[in-house]
Amino acid sequence: MLHPFRYLAPQSAQELAAMLADHASDGKILAGGTDLIPNIRNGVFKPSVVIDVKKLPDASSLRLGADGLSLGPAVTVNDILRSKDARERYPVLCACAHELASHQVRNRATVAGNVVNASPCSDMAPALLCLDAVAVIGSGTGQRELPFREFFTGVKKTALKPGEWLDRIVVPASSAGARGSYLKLKRIAGHDLGIVGVLFVRLGGSLRFGVSSAAPTPVLVDTVTAKDGPDQAAATVLGSVSPISDVRGTKEYRQHMIGVFVRRLLAEVK
Numbered sequence: 001m002l003h004p005f006r007y008l009a010p011q012s013a014q015e016l017a018a019m020l021a022d023h024a025s026d027g028k029i030l031a032g033g034t035d036l037i038p039n040i041r042n043g044v045f046k047p048s049v050v051i052d053v054k055k056l057p058d059a060s061s062l063r064l065g066a067d068g069l070s071l072g073p074a075v076t077v078n079d080i081l082r083s084k085d086a087r088e089r090y091p092v093l094c095a096c097a098h099e100l101a102s103h104q105v106r107n108r109a110t111v112a113g114n115v116v117n118a119s120p121c122s123d124m125a126p127a128l129l130c131l132d133a134v135a136v137i138g139s140g141t142g143q144r145e146l147p148f149r150e151f152f153t154g155v156k157k158t159a160l161k162p163g164e165w166l167d168r169i170v171v172p173a174s175s176a177g178a179r180g181s182y183l184k185l186k187r188i189a190g191h192d193l194g195i196v197g198v199l200f201v202r203l204g205g206s207l208r209f210g211v212s213s214a215a216p217t218p219v220l221v222d223t224v225t226a227k228d229g230p231d232q233a234a235a236t237v238l239g240s241v242s243p244i245s246d247v248r249g250t251k252e253y254r255q256h257m258i259g260v261f262v263r264r265l266l267a268e269v270k
């Protein structure tokens with residue numbers, strides 16, 4: 001049985017801010033609902049009001065501009081994969097999008113919902129971290145910008161404050177053309193949450209690794225240098241994560257596979 005709730009669909013940022021202020025303790029924002037609705041069904045959340053962001057102006061806008069690629073709060077993971085601009089200029093974003101869940105889930109799941117949900121196994125977070133993406137955060141008093149490097153604060157925790165929402169994600173123009181590849185280990189061949197995921201990105205002279213399912217938050221490692229050999233690179237990445245043992249895999253298996261993926265990615269992505 002789904003816990004009963006009222007459904008609200010604000011048509012402007014002002015309306016959304018007022019609704020969040022009125023329902024600070026009993027309201028939840030809804031985007032695609034692929035995390036929220038199962039959580040309501042399982043009793044994790046019991047909101048009396050659900051506030052849908054999909055009717056906000058420009059909510060579904062995916063736009064390439066001088067500042068980079070801008071994603072509204074209702075842009076789905078499949079919207080990314082369908083976008084020629086994203087495929088041509090931000091292939092790393094698409095590599096991660098392609099690994100998220102199934103085609104059906106990706107039709108509903110938004111990029112914004114994925115990062116606000118802040119699961120350690122988020123597949124979009126490694127790309128946004130490695131590409132220096134910025135969260136544009138809305139509130140009743142205006143907007144503020146926060147790099148994704150500072151966005152994730154713990155398991156399912158973000159730097160969003162009460163009354164704030166993720167209004168837009170900007171992947172900067174300076175990250176266009178970055179080359180990379182994402183390897184995700186799963187229990188089954190089809191769609192599944194990752195046992196561990198490692199993204200490797202070459203951006204100008206900088207080498208970045210984005211790691212999922214290996215720490216309380218998705219992790220960015222940008223301290224590997226071009227002079228480091230594969231063993232040194234693997235040691236640096238492993239020194240930045242703190243995997244645990246859980247139902248999907250042991251800590252030791254995760255550590256081993258992170259090392260395997262780092263070596264493989266360094267050889268693959270030239």
Ligand SMILES: Cc1cc2nc3c(=O)[nH]c(=O)nc-3n(C[C@H](O)[C@H](O)[C@H](O)COP(=O)(O)OP(=O)(O)OC[C@H]3O[C@@H](n4cnc5c(N)ncnc54)[C@H](O)[C@@H]3O)c2cc1C
Nearest residue numbers: 029031032033034035036073101109110113114122123166
């Ligand atoms: C079968 C299945 C398989 C899945 N597999 C994967 C997988 O392989 N990899 C992966 O990373 N995820 C996976 N997921 C999780 C999920 O699909 C993603 O996290 C999804 O991107 C969440 O987006 P959404 O639009 O559905 O968010 P919602 O469920 O609508 O919202 C998620 C959370 O974010 C909040 N929220 C949403 N939008 C905003 C906003 N703009 N501002 C502030 N708060 C907001 C909501 O209140 C809620 O707490 C899977 C889910 C399912 C059901």
